[in-house]
Amino acid sequence: MKALLPRSLMGQMLLAVAVALLLVQTLSAFLIYSAQRESYETGMLNAAAFRLLVETRGREAMRPREKPEGAPFGGPPMRGFPLERSDASPLAKGEPRDTHAEEKLAKILADQSLDVAQIVVVHRVVNQDRPARERMIEHGHDHATPPEVLREQLSDHLLVVGVRLEGSQQWLVSRVRTPRAMNILLFPLIVQTLVIYAVLVGAVAVILRRMSRPLAALTQRVEEFSVTRDLAGQLEPTGPDDVRRLILAHNAMETRIADLLDEKDVMLGAIGHDLKTPLAALRVRIESVEDEHERKRMAMTIEDIVRTLDDILSLARVGRPSDPLERTELSALVVSVVEEYEDMGEPVELGETRRMALELRPTWLRRALRNLIGNALRYGERARVSLERVDGSAVIVIDDEGPGIPEDAIESMMNPFTRGDPSRNSATGGAGLGLALARAIADQHGGALVLTNRHEAATGAVVGLRATLTIPLG
Structure with missing residues (x-):
């Protein structure tokens, strides 16, 4: 679901406005449609009730005056379907009744003091009602109605109302046709919705664009500053206050x-x-120390201090590198670092590699690889280095055969001055800056360094540590 959402602020805001507007317009359309349907239904029921009242009361009023049947109250004959008298209910077997309309019609007739024993209201298409269909076809032939118009009229909505009066076994059946669709307001609603969408979404888009442009520029500036630390490209304030x-x-x-x-x-x-x-x-002065063993210990201490000082200075400078990016064949760089250890007789194995070239700072990356391989040899006795391409990134994997790191301490191991071995002896000495420096170099290249324990498939026991250095190919 998240993949379908726009990722930009402007896209998400426009989507939110469009969805909110759609919900509001849908509710508005539903209310208008309901009111329209109610109005049509009320009009059709009133027409049916009028015909019933004409039939039941108009004729009684006409008999003393001998008015012609079908012209109640002295007016012209009613247009439309004539009222039908039937011994049976107009309700077909299995046909649904409109109980809501029946209640409304009962109220209309009760207000006119017409005693009704039973009411049936059903909805049909003109073509489904035999008397209405025959009447429409006859009317069409008499008036030379075009066939396509007649077909359209036969598909109109038909309200069939059956009423049985108190004390009578006959049914009075009135049919009222709706010549126009009940969705007559659908097209205006669609046009209204499109106009509102165009005006509102357009206005919101203009406002959001005025906001998002400087925000996008600010984002780009932050990304540039995180790499260059250069103040020359600072932005001019634009947009809203x-x-x-x-x-x-x-x-x-x-x-x-x-x-x-x-x-x-x-x-x-x-x-x-x-x-x-x-x-x-101090290096010069210790040469005057006569005890050779003590002199070597002092020299090792000085070398340890120098290495620590170099690591601290390197870690501080890694955020502001002076050397530029170079197009480098990464596989060749990895092979050269591994060969350095092989020449020194160290147990470093080169696994599978793939040729790939990318922009990087080779001096810093060599430093990171040396630190990771050095840690693998110091704590894991052996190291295996491989290079592969995964999802548009170069992935350097360094495996050792050591005891691994407790799961809850893996993240903290990449912090400065944190060591897995608290001792400071010659075998595992150091200030705990190697992993911190390697991670800083990975971050400098837009990548990441991840440490994970390797487990034996059969027993689940830890069989070593895996350092994964990922660098985007750009």
Whole structure:
């Protein structure tokens, strides 16, 4: 269902307005149609009641004056179907009765003081009623009615009313034809709905476009700033006042963020310079230490501090890379990193790879792969690297054969200074920045890093950890 909904603000608002308008118009059309149907039904029942009253009372009034039958009250003969007298009810077997119309007709006749024993009201098509059909055909022949007009008249709606008076066994049957469809207002309703749709939806579209244009531009600007951190492309405030204030606030936020990043770079540069200088001096001084074992331990400590400092500086710089994007053959880059470990005699295996080229920063991506493979070797003894294409993305998978990570700790393991092994020995040393740096590099390329435990199919036991680095192909 969600896939069918428009994804843009303008599309969703227009859809909401269109659906709301459709519901309102549907309710309006239903009410108008009900009122129209009620009006037609009342008119037809009044016509039928008039003919019944003429038949029952008009004739009695005519006898003293010897007026011709069929011309009650001295007027001209009534047009339409003549009133029929029948010994049987007009109701056919299995035919539904209109009880609502029967109640209304009973009230009309009661108001005229006409005692009625039984009433039957049914709806038919003229062509389904034999007396009405014969009368229409005869009338059509007499007046040379065109066949297509006659066919249309035979499909008209027919109200058949049967009344049996108190003390009488005969039925008085009146037939009233509706020459025009009861849906006469359907076409005006459709035209009205289309006009309202055109005017209202058009006005809403203009307003939403005035709002959505600057919002779309602001969205694009946010996406650009998240990559470039460049203040040169700040937007000019446009649109309604609320949107203008939003753009102004965003521009101010961009400026503040850029200032903070600049301050951070200056501070980190100073830290790197101020720390690396004394560390270099310490390397020289430890050469004067006579105890070789102690000298090696001191050198390892200094190297550990330098590596940690490099990781911290790299993690801080990854958000503002200085090297540009390059069109790179990713499979070749992966193979070259694996070969580096193979040359050092490390147990790194290259799995299936697929050739694919994309825009990326190869220096940073090499750093991420080295960190992930290094973690696999440090904690899992072996590493297997593969590259595949999945749904328009390049997916690098690195599997190890280690103990894995507790499920509730997987997400926190990618935070800075978080380590699976709390020890700081030479075998598993480090400051816990490798995964954090790899994830930051993946984010920098618009991708993601996901860690999952690998389980044995038969027993479900954890047999290793899988690191999945996904990069969109663009």
